[in-house]
Amino acid sequence: MGYAGNSSPQFVIPTTIATRPKDDFDFYIGDEAQQASKTHSLHYPIRHGQVESWDLMESYWQHCFFRHLRCDPEEHAVLLTEPPLNAPENREFTAEIMFESFNVPQLYIGVQAVLALAASWMDARATDKTDNPLTGCVVDSGDGVTHIIPVVDGYAIGSAIKHVPLAGREVTLFLQQLLRDRPDIKLSPEDSMEAARRIKEDQCYVCPDLPREFLKLDQDPSKIVQAFELGNGTKLDVGHERFLAPELFFNPEMSGNGSFTTPLPTLVDDVIQACPIDCRRGLYRNIVLSGGSTMFKDFGKRMQRDLKSIVEERLSYTSNLDAVNKSAVPQVNVVAHQNQRYAVWCGGSLFASMDSFPAYCHTKAEYEEFGPSICRQSRVFGSLLC
Structure with missing residues (x-):
C-alpha cells in the first residue's frame, strides 16, 4: 500500500488476520498476526488471489487505511487491483465496501497484468x-x-x-522439507519454515542445467555452498538447496504433487x-x-x-x-526489470498519478445512482469487465 506517484510502496504486510473465537475485538493483522499465531487462530482472507472472507477483508482494509497509511479514505481516490478472471460479483462487493463502509469519493479497480x-x-x-x-x-x-x-x-x-x-509458498514448503530431511538440522516446524523463507529470499538461484550444477557441487563445493545462521545462532552450510528449490518452476514433478507437472x-x-x-x-x-x-x-x-x-x-x-x-x-x-517485485503496485502508482486518472474512476454519486454494477464497466477501454 502507498500513495500515488511514489516509486515504491510505503508498507508491505501479509494478508493474515489472527483472531480468537467469540471475541471480535481481540485480533491482529499482518506481521502482528503471525507473531500471535500461538495464542490466536490465523485466517487468510485471500487465497489463490481470490477473496474468501469479505468481513475479514474489510477489517484488513480498515487496518491499512487508519493504522498504516494514517489517512481519511473519504478524502482520497482509491485504486485497487484485481487478479485475472475475477468474478464481476467480487468487483461489486469491493465497490460496496469502499463506497459504503469507507465512503471513498472515487474508486478504480485495475487489472493487475496491465x-x-x-x-x-x-x-x-x-x-x-x-x-x-x-x-x-x-x-x-x-x-x-x-x-x-x-x-x-x-x-x-x-x-x-x-x-x-x-508459487512462492510451495517453493518455501519444498525447501523446508529439504532442510528437515537433513540429519544435521533439528528444528521445530515454525523455525524450519522461517529458515526456509530466509534461505529462499537471500540465497536461492535458478541454475541453467540441473545435472551440471550437481556435478559442479561435487567437484568444487566452495563455489555453491554458503553459510547460513539460524535464528537460534546455529550455523549450517546450504548447498544443493539453493538451486533445487526454485527448480520447481521448471521441473514441478520434483515436489511429488502429481496434480501439476x-x-x-x-x-x-x-x-x-x-x-x-x-x-x-x-x-x-x-x-x-x-x-x-x-x-x-x-x-x-x-x-x-x-x-x-x-x-x-x-x-x-x-x-x-x-x-x-x-x-x-x-x-x-x-x-526482467527493476520494478519487478512490486510491478503491479508501481504500475498503479504511475497510472493514479496521471492528470487523467480521476476521469476513469467511478464516483460515489454514480454508485448511489446506479449501484455497484458500475464497476462492471471499464472507462479506460470502454468495455464490460466480465
Whole structure:
C-alpha cells in the first residue's frame, strides 16, 4: 500500500488476520498476526488471489487505511487491483465496501497484468520503445498462485489465461522439507519454515542445467555452498538447496504433487499459442516478469532459454530450421526489470498519478445512482469487465 506517484510502496504486510473465537475485538493483522499465531487462530482472507472472507477483508482494509497509511479514505481516490478472471460479483462487493463502509469519493479497480506491463515500461532498460507498451505476456508469480496473462492493446485475453497452483509458498514448503530431511538440522516446524523463507529470499538461484550444477557441487563445493545462521545462532552450510528449490518452476514433478507437472516455460508457450495468430509475435517479444517469486537470480535467463528452445523445436517439426527465414522465427524476449517485485503496485502508482486518472474512476454519486454494477464497466477501454 502507498500513495500515488511514489516509486515504491510505503508498507508491505501479509494478508493474515489472527483472531480468537467469540471475541471480535481481540485480533491482529499482518506481521502482528503471525507473531500471535500461538495464542490466536490465523485466517487468510485471500487465497489463490481470490477473496474468501469479505468481513475479514474489510477489517484488513480498515487496518491499512487508519493504522498504516494514517489517512481519511473519504478524502482520497482509491485504486485497487484485481487478479485475472475475477468474478464481476467480487468487483461489486469491493465497490460496496469502499463506497459504503469507507465512503471513498472515487474508486478504480485495475487489472493487475496491465499495470505490470506499465511498470516494465517505466524502466528504460526493460523493452524497446518501438514496441506496444500495452501488449505482452505477463508472468505474475507471488506467494499463493502464478498467473500467465496475455495482454493485447490493454485487453487481457481471458480465454488464454492460465493459473498455476505453484508459487512462492510451495517453493518455501519444498525447501523446508529439504532442510528437515537433513540429519544435521533439528528444528521445530515454525523455525524450519522461517529458515526456509530466509534461505529462499537471500540465497536461492535458478541454475541453467540441473545435472551440471550437481556435478559442479561435487567437484568444487566452495563455489555453491554458503553459510547460513539460524535464528537460534546455529550455523549450517546450504548447498544443493539453493538451486533445487526454485527448480520447481521448471521441473514441478520434483515436489511429488502429481496434480501439476507442466514446466512454466511450456505453459507460457501454450498461453501464447492459444492467442490469435496475429498477436503472437508481440507477446513473444514482451514476456514480462512480475511478483516476488520471479526475483530468483537468472530466473529470466532460464525462462528465455527454455522458451526459445520450445519455439525452435516446434518450427523444426514443420520445416528445416536451417532453411527457415530468420524473419519467420519469432523473437523471444523475457523482460526482467527493476520494478519487478512490486510491478503491479508501481504500475498503479504511475497510472493514479496521471492528470487523467480521476476521469476513469467511478464516483460515489454514480454508485448511489446506479449501484455497484458500475464497476462492471471499464472507462479506460470502454468495455464490460466480465
